[in-house]
Amino acid sequence: MDQIILEAKGVSKYFHDPITVKVLTDVNFSINRGDFVSVIGKSGCGKSTLLYILSTMDTDYSGHIIIDGETMRDKNEADLARVRNEKIGFVFQFHYLLNEFSVLKNVMLPGLKLGKYSVKEIEHRAYEKLKILGIESEALKKPNQVSGGQKQRIAIARALINDPLILMGDEPTGNLDKKNSEIVFDIFKELAEVYNQSLLIVTHDNEFALRTDRIIEMEDGRIISV
Amino acid sequence: MNFRLLVSISGSLLLARLKQTIVAAVGVTFSITMFVTLLSFMSGLNDLLDGLIVNRTAHIRLYNEIKPSDFQPINLSASFKSYHNFISSVKPKKERLQIYNNAVIMDFLKADQRVSGIAPKITTQVFYNVASIDLSGVINGIDVEAENKLFLFQDYVTDGNYIDLKNTPNSIILGKGLAAKILANIGDIIQITTAKGERMQLKVVGYFQSGLQDIDNAQSYASINTTQKLLGESGTYITDIQIKLKDIALAPELAKEYQKLFDLDAIDIQTANSQFETGSSVRTLISYSVGITLLIVAGFGIYNILNMMIYEKMDSIAILKATGFSGKDVNQIFIGIALTIGIFGGILGLILGFGLSVAIDHIPFNTAALPTIKTYPINYNPRFYMIGAVFSIVTTYFAGYFPSRKASKIDPVIIIRGK
Ligand SMILES: Nc1ncnc2c1ncn2[C@@H]1O[C@H](COP(=O)(O)OP(=O)(O)OP(=O)(O)O)[C@@H](O)[C@H]1O
Numbered sequence A: 001m002d003q004i005i006l007e008a009k010g011v012s013k014y015f016h017d018p019i020t021v022k023v024l025t026d027v028n029f030s031i032n033r034g035d036f037v038s039v040i041g042k043s044g045c046g047k048s049t050l051l052y053i054l055s056t057m058d059t060d061y062s063g064h065i066i067i068d069g070e071t072m073r074d075k076n077e078a079d080l081a082r083v084r085n086e087k088i089g090f091v092f093q094f095h096y097l098l099n100e101f102s103v104l105k106n107v108m109l110p111g112l113k114l115g116k117y118s119v120k121e122i123e124h125r126a127y128e129k130l131k132i133l134g135i136e137s138e139a140l141k142k143p144n145q146v147s148g149g150q151k152q153r154i155a156i157a158r159a160l161i162n163d164p165l166i167l168m169g170d171e172p173t174g175n176l177d178k179k180n181s182e183i184v185f186d187i188f189k190e191l192a193e194v195y196n197q198s199l200l201i202v203t204h205d206n207e208f209a210l211r212t213d214r215i216i217e218m219e220d221g222r223i224i225s226v
Numbered sequence B: 001m002n003f004r005l006l007v008s009i010s011g012s013l014l015l016a017r018l019k020q021t022i023v024a025a026v027g028v029t030f031s032i033t034m035f036v037t038l039l040s041f042m043s044g045l046n047d048l049l050d051g052l053i054v055n056r057t058a059h060i061r062l063y064n065e066i067k068p069s070d071f072q073p074i075n076l077s078a079s080f081k082s083y084h085n086f087i088s089s090v091k092p093k094k095e096r097l098q099i100y101n102n103a104v105i106m107d108f109l110k111a112d113q114r115v116s117g118i119a120p121k122i123t124t125q126v127f128y129n130v131a132s133i134d135l136s137g138v139i140n141g142i143d144v145e146a147e148n149k150l151f152l153f154q155d156y157v158t159d160g161n162y163i164d165l166k167n168t169p170n171s172i173i174l175g176k177g178l179a180a181k182i183l184a185n186i187g188d189i190i191q192i193t194t195a196k197g198e199r200m201q202l203k204v205v206g207y208f209q210s211g212l213q214d215i216d217n218a219q220s221y222a223s224i225n226t227t228q229k230l231l232g233e234s235g236t237y238i239t240d241i242q243i244k245l246k247d248i249a250l251a252p253e254l255a256k257e258y259q260k261l262f263d264l265d266a267i268d269i270q271t272a273n274s275q276f277e278t279g280s281s282v283r284t285l286i287s288y289s290v291g292i293t294l295l296i297v298a299g300f301g302i303y304n305i306l307n308m309m310i311y312e313k314m315d316s317i318a319i320l321k322a323t324g325f326s327g328k329d330v331n332q333i334f335i336g337i338a339l340t341i342g343i344f345g346g347i348l349g350l351i352l353g354f355g356l357s358v359a360i361d362h363i364p365f366n367t368a369a370l371p372t373i374k375t376y377p378i379n380y381n382p383r384f385y386m387i388g389a390v391f392s393i394v395t396t397y398f399a400g401y402f403p404s405r406k407a408s409k410i411d412p413v414i415i416i417r418g419k
């Protein structure tokens, strides 16, 4: 049975600075549990904008975002932070690791924030995630002591620490070379197939997109094919 | 759990910027050190100067003043009752300085619960005869024991033993300046003449030094008996009754009461020495303003470092928010940093402030004016430390407030888009 975990209903967005432009027009789609979806489209068509709205970080839009059956409309800032913490994993083009903390602590941070498990258990789970991504040997290093590809994998591990409903990525392989992109893609594939993880990945790489379960294509702020 | 997490994040951010953190904390330390030291020192000084007056001055002094009577004969006349009478060339009436019935008054005062002690006194003008020169001055006839109990007389007797004044008949303790002028050594016999022309020889048994030049150059002490003999008066003759109270604040009120009750003149210490209180409060005010100014400057230091830190840590703040930390969490992380700087800087400041106070307390401070003081005065009042601690936390909190608020309002989308 397919269960809808994320749904966009008539989502539109304007930017008002410097002039009012509509960057998203009546976006409707939904994602089921375990789906591996990619979003493609020309540069500037509104992919990132859409992803920020879906991730609840951007609240300035019209329409509805429904995550796990709940609309995000009437939630306050703290509630939305909680939703992001618990249900959404995010991977950006840039890794955004905190150099003050070890790789392991970076992965643990969202888990510690959630506070569902004990510190010991979170540490154990962080090791597991790092193991899935093949970088458990880097756990005790500082982020500035590992390679670019490894950094991105650490960021993925961090996104996974709370077993999110959905993992979102905004060109997560955009900064990586061919080989590292390949590794990251394989990881996503494995997560989808082995762990039944839902994924929504924005990409410029058509080859990458073709290998996902489903492609959402955008043009000028609209979805032209789902 | 959440709190501990936020604290640990604050700590890590702090450690990552250890140098700037230390500089900011040193700012707080410095200002708290100065604040505590300044207040302790100023307050010590105030106590010293107050003590100079309070220890040596009667809270209330009862005496007879020679002055014209308020009540002139014409006031008795019925026919001029409704007139306004101008009388010129009024002279003081012939009145003696003596306090009559002083034994009764003193017994009454001793029984008064509000009075902690009394000491009778005779003040009289004399001439010290040196060769053919007569130096004018004053002899205070005192009850040696009572004077010592109330005004720590022995502290001011720098040479000789104060009690000799009582035990040696016809003895005198000279002001140090006066002794130097008339070249009198301890054991010498000096001659004095009273205002009425009586001559008497007195034995010098000591010198005293009050710290006030005017007094030390002209005054001397003798026992009440000696002074009575000198004046040719009976054993009941005294001119002043000095009163010390349990609560000095009651002095003005009681002075009025006694003035009425005994039909004598009475002056209280507050009226006689109002300038000292003003000096004390101004000194206190100055120390507080300097201390608070230093703290505000330190506050700006903290404000700066936090702003810089937030500017540097934009990315970290953005990702914390993206992964589920709320604005409030971010706010607390930075407030935590500010308070850590404030608390550590403050505690160190209190310790150093104490150390510096102790050091000042050991610096020798010998002045002819203050014979009992050997080092700079310090008041170790715990209140200054409390105020310092509270101020350091309050200022750092406010210094951290605005930067932290700014951090909590950072929109992660803007940061992430910017990359
Ligand atoms: N803060 C902003 N203010 C005004 N216009 C904006 C702002 N951010 C984005 N835009 C505009 O919104 C449109 C969509 O931007 P968005 O970043 O979503 O594109 P994108 O599809 O992610 O492009 P790319 O593939 O290059 O990342 C663009 O035309 C851009 O100029």
Ligand SMILES: [Mg+2]
Binding pocket: A047, A048, A049, A170
């Ligand atoms: Mg984009």
